[in-house]
Amino acid sequence: MKVLGITAGRKNSNSEILLKEALLACQNEGAEVKMINLKDYNIQDCTGCTICTHGMSVGKKVDCMLTTKDDKDALMKVFLEQDAIIFSAPTYDLMPSATFLKFMHRNLSYETAFLGSIGAIEPKYPVAGLIAVGGSTRSWQSMALEAMAATTFTTSLKIVDMILAKRVPAPAQCLLQDDLIERASLLGKNIIKAINTEPSKRTWLGESEFGWCPNCHSNALIKGEVQWDGTFWPIECQVCGAGGDLEKDSNGNWKFIIAEDGLKRDRMTDEGREHHLDEIKATQGGFYTPENKNIVGLKLKKYLDLKFPGIDV
Numbered sequence: 464m465k466v467l468g469i470t471a472g473r474k475n476s477n478s479e480i481l482l483k484e485a486l487l488a489c490q491n492e493g494a495e496v497k498m499i500n501l502k503d504y505n506i507q508d509c510t511g512c513t514i515c516t517h518g519m520s521v522g523k524k525v526d527c528m529l530t531t532k533d534d535k536d537a538l539m540k541v542f543l544e545q546d547a548i549i550f551s552a553p554t555y556d557l558m559p560s561a562t563f564l565k566f567m568h569r570n571l572s573y574e575t576a577f578l579g580s581i582g583a584i585e586p587k588y589p590v591a592g593l594i595a596v597g598g599s600t601r602s603w604q605s606m607a608l609e610a611m612a613a614t615t616f617t618t619s620l621k622i623v624d625m626i627l628a629k630r631v632p633a634p635a636q637c638l639l640q641d642d643l644i645e646r647a648s649l650l651g652k653n654i655i656k657a658i659n660t661e662p663s664k665r666t667w668l669g670e671s672e673f674g675w676c677p678n679c680h681s682n683a684l685i686k687g688e689v690q691w692d693g694t695f696w697p698i699e700c701q702v703c704g705a706g707g708d709l710e711k712d713s714n715g716n717w718k719f720i721i722a723e724d725g726l727k728r729d730r731m732t733d734e735g736r737e738h739h740l741d742e743i744k745a746t747q748g749g750f751y752t753p754e755n756k757n758i759v760g761l762k763l764k765k766y767l768d769l770k771f772p773g774i775d776v
């Protein structure tokens with residue numbers, strides 16, 4: 464069992480400590496453990512060139528143009544060999560820090576389902592655990608776990624547990640909350656339990672009532688809007704895309720009830736994400752007609768010529 468811990472927190476502080484506690488539990492159950500802090504590596508921003516997705520649309524693996532320019536590729540070689548990955552990140556402005564997001568947004572050129580489908584890799588379908596750390600309560604960490612979860616789709620990670628570590632603003636302050644440390648250890652044990660479960664039978668092992676969404680346990684819902692192909696549900700899960708509506712149970716508590724077809728766009732599954740590839744084909748694919756290119760070329764001239772003063776520093 465190979466388990467990798469990836470953190471983006473301060474050195475020797477909350478994210479690192481909680482991750483170490485979870486990894487220790489994994490190690491105690493026999494896992495081979497590695498841990499990295501992203502602050503120790505050179506990770507460049509995704510340039511947005513999309514050569515990777517253009518490669519995907521023609522069924523060809525195209526390496527990221529930054530492959531030889533920073534440490535991402537060397538880290539991904541290890542990442543893709545793991546049975547489980549545990550991430551921990553500090554919350555900045557309600558969401559995971561930029562260091563975490565910068566690393567994870569580069570995963571697009573390592574799209575596991577695609578690379579597996581063309582035989583470029585043997586997908587391992589690792590399990591994952593998430594730990595988001597913040598100085599406040601859920602109210603000020605409202606997009607932390609949700610944004611972390613969204614970054615795990617591309618590498619087909621199966622999230623089985625999540626922790627929102629609240630009210631730990633100062634360095635290593637989590638050490639004053641013994642229950643939090645124990646919870647991190649439990650996350651580690653849950654990760655091992657999931658690794659030892661057949662992939663098709665792996666389920667959520669965190670608190671059963673955690674979050675709004677019974678599918679991915681995110682705590683964020685959005686008002687539905689008609690999608691590109693006419694699909695509509697009144698309420699959608701912001702993270703996995705489950706569709707349904709709000710209903711009150713017999714105790715008067717609101718529940719998010721997933722519609723019968725509400726998981727057909729479940730972004731947590733390779734099949735669900737295929738719908739999005741269809742969307743990309745229909746929208747980006749449609750863009751590259753000679754007629755559209757001509758229209759854009761003519762209209763673009765105005766913006767190429769339009770210049771405003773920048774800021775000299």
Ligand SMILES: Cc1cc2nc3c(=O)[nH]c(=O)nc-3n(C[C@H](O)[C@H](O)[C@H](O)COP(=O)(O)O)c2cc1C
Binds near residue numbers: 477552
């Ligand atoms: C720029 C910045 C923004 C922050 N924004 C939030 C926030 O929106 N919500 C919150 O709960 N904590 C916020 N914090 C507090 C950190 O999440 C907190 O200090 C946490 O313990 C950092 O984790 P670490 O000790 O692992 O680095 C912020 C801290 C910084 C430096």
